Amino acid sequence: MSATAQAGPVPAPQAQAAQQRATLIALANGQSVQLAKALTLGGQEQLVAKDAVVDADGARHLRYERTLGGLPVLGGDLIVHQRADGSVTSVDKAVEGQLSLPSLTPALSADKATAQAAGAVAATVGVAADKDEQPLKEVGRAGSAKLVVWAASGSPRLAYQTVVEGLRADGTPSRQTLVTDAASGEVLATHEDIQTASGTGKGVFVGSVPLTTTLSGSTYQLKDATRGGQYTTDLKHKTSGTGTLYTDADNAWGDGTVSNGQSAAVDAQYGVAATWDYYKNTFGRNGIKNNGVGAYSRVHYGNNYVNAFWDDSCFCMTYGDGASNTHPLTALDVAGHEMSHGVTAATAGLNYSGESGGLNEATSDIFGTMVEWYANLPSDVPDYLIGEKININGNGTPLRYMDKPSKDGGSADYWSSTVGNKDVHYSSGVANHFFYLLSEGSGAKTINGVSYNSPTSNGSTLTGIGRTKAAAIWYRALTVYMTSTTNYKAARTATLKAATDLYGASSTEYNAVAAAWSGVNVS
Template sequence: MKKVVSTSLIAGVLLVPQLVGAAELKSGTLTKPSESAPTTIVKEYVKSKGEFKTIESKSDKVGKVVKLQQTVDGVPVFGGVVVGVVDEAGQLKTVVDDAKSVKNLHKSIKLTEKKAIASYKKLVGHKGAYELEPEAELIVYPKGDKSVYAYQVTGTILEAEEPSRWTYFIDAGTGEVLNKFDQLAHARPTNGVTGTTYTGTGIDVLGYSQTFKTTKSGSYYYLQDSTRGKGIYTYDAKNRTTLPGSLWADVDNVLNTTYDRAAVSAHVNATKTYDFYKNTYGRNSYDNAGAALNSTVHYSRSYNNAFWDGSKMVYGDGDGQTFTYLSGALDVVAHELTHAITEYTAGLIYQNESGAINEAVSDILGTVAEYSVGTNFDWLVGEDIYTPGVAGDGLRSMANPAAYGDPDHYSKRYTGTQDNGGVHINSGIVNKAAYLLGNGGSHYGVSVQGVGVMAMGDIYYRALNVYLTPTSNFSSLRQAVVQSAKDLYGATSPQAVSAAKSFDAVGIY
């Protein structure tokens, strides 16, 4: 029940083995000082690997961070990303090289985008309408000793028993399915109201009194906070499956009924998560451009799930036994919104080890958010809404993954095909490393000095935002986390030493 898929809280999916490859991280003084643009410096360093286009260039406390996408004749290579950090002197100090080996590229392109989309629809098997119609992008897909042109096709289905966002990789020459995985996609835009900002009050799922921003328009107060980014909006699905539902409206700006509680929690927890990322990391919403945070509550009936579809969080009410109202847990809200941040930063593929990193980072930063802006901090995930009749349990434990049947050491990793190749199962290994870094402790004979929850979060956020790439594996994560600790605190700092030891303790090298 606690095994989850993609950006929803609970589900299962068939695995097709993903692209194999891992990034190489190098650090030091990798180039001589230069007056060239940072993008030029990084491109020159990896020019032997092929063609690259700049997809991001930004400044941070270490230097200029440049992210490149590998291409062949202008067509992106799936997973082929290079990240470089250039200092003020124009020296390349760190590079993550995840350029792929494009061998024996088969240049046959027999399928058109239209045919690829038609094939996708047949494969997905959905007979109804799509929330977001499938779109196809031509890519180069490395396949070991050969490479092919393929279409990456993604569509969104919400009007179904289980909402989904299937991404298929379809050989442009043969129509063969090369890979597939499920993740929820972008939905329709927000429809807000125009009015005056007020402060509302209400009771949340956990019984706490809360205050929050609302917008008065006409005779109603709407759960619309226009003071943060492009707004925070909360909708009511009214126990139906049509999304996003109606923007939550109230006549007196006091939300104290039982039915109101899910909405109060969704609105307040989205606000807290926005503030956490803004005030802690300087990040303006998940896209760092103030994207609206939208939430829908009372989705379906007795729905034991929550998911992020790219523009909003959707929460079920739970059945009262396995879950209560899922919007009630701050760490769950922050977990799901961190999936969105991952999509806009590292883009970790949601399968196997990269998918387990994706899941673990959401658990880790959700836990840091709970510590920073929440109440009753612990190292459990989803404890506030899981099995409301049972005290002291949760969906997962970062301190003791084994208590919930998850591995806490690489030697115990799951190697099967369930859970998308163990994305939630194996996240326990990374969660344990993060716990040891933040809290300290001994594991498998390795002692780790804790650096504190917030420092641990700083290190993992930087790793996600700078050094991780779509196909990063656990070894890549170790390099990214250790390098981030060195960047933030110094190469020989206690934080850098503990970062390395935390991975030693869980058998990741």
């Protein structure tokens, strides 16, 4: 397999895009005091701008985090929607009402809170929360506890946020963020920051593809200056560090075989590029964080490591080589899925538990699938199957199905009052099913040689609006309306707002969104 240096699609100048974003954030921060008063927030509350979206007609969507007495409020985020003249049309809040606490002085010291958080994680060593999660093998460093206000559960509580590092049984690094009560030490929430997609692969997936590389002296680097400087490194079976940047003398990378270490690097580099291009050319998003900075990839992680993961702290993708170090997990939808976790973190920040966690996972499935359709590779024909190339089950079946999620044996086809109790990889089935129904409709059909048969909870017959429109609605809902605590009911509202913005309140698309949600029992 060979790849040549090509210019590829030329993005908008990065410096200009960064300046535009900085201007929007400054605009949002400039209005924070005025908006806090208009929203009748409490006297100790302030707003800090996180992101801003401006529509073609000048309408603004300003995303803020809240602080209380200078402390960050977890679950206090909100989005202010304005007309072009700055007048407010509506506000979406993760939590309603004013926030106040009788005291901002913790009963527990930060050192005590850190020790208790580390102890809570240590108590889970050897225990897997579900059949798909590797148990924690060891606990490492615990960062200093940070005083915060926890509001995601409703009434605000003074709390500590602590990050505890560790290692899982299969070699996956663990970075758990715990929120604990500042008076009792009770664990209020815990979240694994390392997002994984487990499976086994068989060889190189992308086939022969073009790559944009960098010539340094007489040597080519697997580094793409046209897409935020993204690059790929070789970890050489280590489990830490940034790895060694791939270089080559003739700019022809890999040969499609597992024995040639560059072949997995080609998959990884192409996966990042395809994800960048999808978001850039479809939504005008300039990189995962919309700041023009490209993610990097690490291949050949560990030994016999049957996994791949996105880590927001290093802003990087990491791939293991699978069983016997001969099955790299570098499939395209794995790359698109994992890096879309970064997009979610930079926008709605959906909490990775309960229904919001299912929506977080589904968002990655949706956009990982869309990256696959965007690339349209002959070696990886697009479909509505998740992880079909990595053969995680050993029998050729995919990891997840979007047309009828329950075919994987654990995912939910429809919403119920208990769906939030499922592991997020299974509660995601409701949104995945919604997306398929919205895109393709219900019933039996064959698409790109794959047979689907998608039912509805209410027996209705649905007609799809196409995946392009469905993805546009989901992206706008994610970036403009969803907050950290969005659940399925709120996701319905967010996508209906998005459909109204894009296509009109009485449009076919709006009605299709409503019908698709009803088809998965969200009404």
